[in-house]
Amino acid sequence: MAERNRPAPSSCDCFVALPPATASRAVIFGKNSDRPREEVQEVVYLPAATYARGAKLKCTYIEVEQAERTHAVILSRPAWLWGAEMGANEHGVCIGNEGVWTKEPVGEEEALLGMDLVRLGLERGSSAHEALQAITALLERHGQGGSCKEEPTPFVYHNTFLLADRTEAWVLETAGRYWAAQRIREGTRNISNQLSIGTDITAEHAGLRRHAQSQGWWSGDGEFSFTKVFSLTHQPVRMEAAKARYCAGKQLLQQHAGRITVETIMDILRDKASGICVDSEGFRTTGSMVSILPQDPTLPCVHFFTATPDPSRSVFKPFIFVANVTPVLKAMSPSFGDKDPVQKVPRFQSRVDRRHQLYRAHQAALDLMETSQEQGQKLQQTMRDLERQGLEAMKEMLAGGVTLHPEELADLLFDCVDTEIKFYE
Numbered sequence: 001m002a003e004r005n006r007p008a009p010s011s012c013d014c015f016v017a018l019p020p021a022t023a024s025r026a027v028i029f030g031k032n033s034d035r036p037r038e039e040v041q042e043v044v045y046l047p048a049a050t051y052a053r054g055a056k057l058k059c060t061y062i063e064v065e066q067a068e069r070t071h072a073v074i075l076s077r078p079a080w081l082w083g084a085e086m087g088a089n090e091h092g093v094c095i096g097n098e099g100v101w102t103k104e105p106v107g108e109e110e111a112l113l114g115m116d117l118v119r120l121g122l123e124r125g126s127s128a129h130e131a132l133q134a135i136t137a138l139l140e141r142h143g144q145g146g147s148c149k150e151e152p153t154p155f156v157y158h159n160t161f162l163l164a165d166r167t168e169a170w171v172l173e174t175a176g177r178y179w180a181a182q183r184i185r186e187g188t189r190n191i192s193n194q195l196s197i198g199t200d201i202t203a204e205h206a207g208l209r210r211h212a213q214s215q216g217w218w219s220g221d222g223e224f225s226f227t228k229v230f231s232l233t234h235q236p237v238r239m240e241a242a243k244a245r246y247c248a249g250k251q252l253l254q255q256h257a258g259r260i261t262v263e264t265i266m267d268i269l270r271d272k273a274s275g276i277c278v279d280s281e282g283f284r285t286t287g288s289m290v291s292i293l294p295q296d297p298t299l300p301c302v303h304f305f306t307a308t309p310d311p312s313r314s315v316f317k318p319f320i321f322v323a324n325v326t327p328v329l330k331a332m333s334p335s336f337g338d339k340d341p342v343q344k345v346p347r348f349q350s351r352v353d354r355r356h357q358l359y360r361a362h363q364a365a366l367d368l369m370e371t372s373q374e375q376g377q378k379l380q381q382t383m384r385d386l387e388r389q390g391l392e393a394m395k396e397m398l399a400g401g402v403t404l405h406p407e408e409l410a411d412l413l414f415d416c417v418d419t420e421i422k423f424y425e
Helices: 114-124 128-142 208-214 226-230 237-255 262-269 357-371 373-398 406-410 412-424
Strands: 013-018 026-036 041-046 056-058 063-065 073-078 086-089 094-100 158-164 169-175 178-184 187-191 283-294 302-305 317-319
Touching (some): 013 237, 026 094, 026 262, 041 283, 073 114, 073 302, 086 283, 094 114, 128 158, 169 187, 187 237, 208 226, 237 262, 262 373, 283 373, 317 412, 357 412
Antiparallel strands (some): 013 026, 094 158, 283 302, 302 317
């Protein structure tokens, strides 16, 4: 168990492993989304679409220019907003974000949320690098800002991102409209609510160094470290806590280097001793995702989502992009349209019940685990057995040992959610 006097973590952890750190010729991506304890996270599939030139797009708070074509995406997102905490697209691109505080001040003025940028990158990027270019262009044009919690009291932060595809990964770190990015071509990398890009900068905002000089943060002489220049001198408590999680995550990845699998990343996301799996009074891990992205383009990418809180007591369910995907309505929250408190100004003056059917069933299961040890252990074993079935089927498919028909793949996530709800009932 984590130490009692350790500051409670209040955000997220992202991981990526690339060959030769992985057990197979594949890139593996994972993220825990740590959010306000009662916030509901849903999993939503959105098909590819085309739009008229000049069309506008309403994100969580502001409008931006719509792309003429968007890619199909699968998103895990807080049910009240437009964007996403994490997700993947039909081209095997995965993105997750983290909150961060830097010398560049955060403002309450509404702009793009980091979670909006996650979705925008997935919808517009056919590779990790292309998604990064889309995100940075939108960031420079529209900025980032607005409350990141469904509460009247604003909670504002800037963002770091981990992006991955079948061949490489990128870390993107921001401070206001300024940014730096680092390409990762092998090994492992993780991010945890702090700046981590030093002098190894692959790409950056054109005015980044000039801005740092103008603020007196960098003399202009010697090496330029994004972390040293932009990190706060006195870090907020939540960022101090993030250092321990970052180091623990890095160590866990290194312990398994050369043999990292999907299950390895799932185990890391379930690790409570390190604080990576959060279960505190105010925050907890509200959703988790793990993806395997084979380097062989003839093999499908497989994405696993929980759509429920606490991965240590949740089931990772598989999803594969195919034509005519069946919507998973039981993992989608109800819509409130114009009556939604997020749509009214001032925002968040009331609350609505956003729990979807899977979330409600899972809540009942968690209550059982906490009130009856024997029944709880049986249910936990049943959940692991269900997850294992999905993992084994995916392994056989990627190894060429079994072929699933398109109709089966289209219903894959739907069937897994339906089965999980029946187990809980």
